[in-house]
Amino acid sequence: MASRSLSLPIRHRWRMSCYFMPRKGDPKYHPKTQRAQNHLVQNGDTAELVSHRLLLDLGFIKPADKAPGMYHYLPMAMRSMDKLMGLIDAVMMKYDCQKVQLPTLTSSHLWEKSERLDSMGKELMKVKDRRDREFVLSPTHEEVITRMIGSGPPLPRKELPVKLYQITPKIRDEMRCKFGLIRSREFIMKDLYTFDLSQENAMETYETMNEAYNEFFQLLNVPFVKVVGKSGNMGGDLSHEYQLPSKIGQDNLLICGACHRGKNAEVSTSLSDPTCDQCKGTHLWQQHKGIEVGHTFYLGRRYSQSLGAMVNPGNGKPIPAEMGCYGLGVSRIFAASLEVLQTCPTKLSWPKLIAPFTLVILAPKKGSKEYAHFQDILEFYDDVNSRLLPNDVMLDDRDNLTIGRKLDEAKTIGFPYIVVFGKTFFNADNPELELYSAETDTTMMLSPEAVKNFLNRANSERCPNLSL
Template sequence: MNNNIKHCLSKIFQPMTIIPKNSNLSRQQVTSKSQRLMLELGIIQQSIPGCFHLLPLGLKSLEKLIKIVDDELFKIGGQKLLFPTLTKSQLWEKSGRLEDVGPELFQLEDRHKHSYILNPTHEEVAGELLSMLAPISYKSFPLRLYQISNKFRDEIKPRFGLMRGREFIMKDMYSFDVDIDNAKKTYEEVCQSYNNIFDAIGVEYVKIPVLGNSGTMGGSLSHEYQFKAQIGEDNVLNCSSCNYTANTELCGDHKCPNCGETTINIQCGIEVGHTFYLGDKYSKVFNATYVGKDGKSEILQMGSYGIGISRLLAASLEVLSSENELRWPSVLAPYNVIILPPKSGSNEETPTEGRATDLYTKLENMIPCLKNNVLLDDRTSLTIGRRFVDAKRVGYQFIIVINKKTAQEVPLYELNDIKNNSQMYLTEEALIDYIKKNIRMNQT
């Protein structure tokens, strides 16, 4: 970025609105606080029920999340690609899922009356790709292919904004291994990678692996990653006697199936990730094979691993935010610091001229993780108070106010640490040092 170009709030497309309590949109479609706040504060805008425009601040946050995921998957040998969204219905017929998943699939015909699907997931597509290249030498495995792309699901009742929509952004990885032992090793490595991703984000999740229902995906083993939240649609059972943890869809809600204990804890959760060991369910159907050391052709073992990227973003805000103010995980905040210069025409304007832009530059240069993460609220026709309220509602952790104390012989800056609910007046050096010590950013 050119050093003379700064991120200025007046240049950001952020249509802020208030949803009246008596509006039809409020009663029928806004079903969670994260959805309401993201709409009101210009993070998203609804297009049709279940589909949303992701506006500049929302997209900036999403790109940070994608980088965290990319970095972690690279460490375990993940290779990023992009599958086609539109595929022939015959693939799903061949796997047997067309009938099982039918009502949730967006299906269409082209001008030649050929049937297609807008994919919600790509097990069939990945299996077919490997079959087209089969047989492949055993030396090429393990193979871990993933994408981050838009998916489609015909939700009967879209709700909770980005958490349950008709169009959503998902990371889906498909692993291929030569035998069960290696496939399960891959499964364990991906699960650990998921732990690293959720640890980096910093929102509390259920640490003990949650056994999940494989459902129409199939396979013999699956685990869910759940954020604890009252709005969550899943119920997670945990047994304090044996640490068994599972979705009640799998195990019921009366007792622990592992040890028989009836004193159990059940909490609501938002599923943000799911891993599946598929075995040969898809690779056998599509004849995805490899050639072993002995020259014989064998069926590959598959795994499937999903993270709802857009859902994860909204779920993080749902867990952390208050009813009236967004709160971002530090690593996902569109900007971490916002600077508020004085109102135009105020007594503080002339004596502090240039202070805001100088501080902006120093923060970016002296704290590497703040590069492109500092915002200047240059809407100086508005009062400091109005801009402060906006900044607090949008959820910037550090709000710096340039005021009369900054005009003193020894300039002091008003620093508001929203996360820690504290306000202080600091010299420039002390302010930079405080932010450096208190900001939590992804360092991968």
């Protein structure tokens, strides 16, 4: 899947030699300073996360100076994040959702009307402008979007349901930032808000959007579980959480041994009731830890009543809309996916759809006999990067490193596929390339055309249900 950014020229080349990726120990990037910054982070709650350490050491992210829970996303991380957001956009588009962008700074007056200004506690960060007016740095946007709808005429029945979403940075004053991007002060979230005529209609929309979330996580191909959740400060009568099972998870989950559905332990007062709400079986609950990465809420009229979001039934006076809210923690999914897929302490394991680059091509070291054929390597790169994996191929052209050193680093970064131009390529009778697959941890010796055919098949099989 290509980046969400504008299409680049076909001849554009991504070169490792000029790619900003401040790796630990690289003299170009003042390693003493970087080691000191990383040490501060590693002494905290992130020390046990191999995936987070690798993101730091490989130059994907950097901690912001003197700002706990805040991070710089560097180019390689943004490649992955763009792909993740592109996948979300594609799924949302399939389910007729429309994209918007709402202001980050919102009037505290709206939060007073919804009665959440005080109930949200100290996690709600507030600022004042030069006229002493108070604003909230919004961690979520129920008030804002409901009032935006309420400021216009009632929504016509024939236009319902209205489904509006955004993908934007959010801010909350976490009391204890943990696990790097998994629990930070500033994070990226997809939040969707729906408006319906009746409770029955709203429940149909709720089920549809839960289907969309199921499809998204299945496409991402990470282990997940959907559980009944607690609504908390959001309000409403019904909610579900999407959790990635993990030993570092902060949520306690109770999973049915028969149907594998479950609930957050917060919504259950006791383990003594063995009956599953879903399948009605009497299998014992299995206890798991999970990282919450998505949450769906049926809100009812919790916000529309007080903030004036009305719908026109067509045969009477306008009534408050029935609402739903659906969140995905984008930056948390990015980090948590790496953590739950982590199988080796020395390399990252990516969901294939969001790997920063699908393929890296390793060129020989300068001065070697193979380097004399560098033009052939560029021609191979240009063909694959323009035709088979558009703008999704990295060329490791650093001419001061051996193939072995480049190969070790490429495996650590976790590129799904690695092509090595070694000595066998320059066999005039039977030129072959080394093709390494991270998924199977195997290397194949194939002709250049066979490598292209393999990559073409692999690309076409990645996400057949969506146009990405």
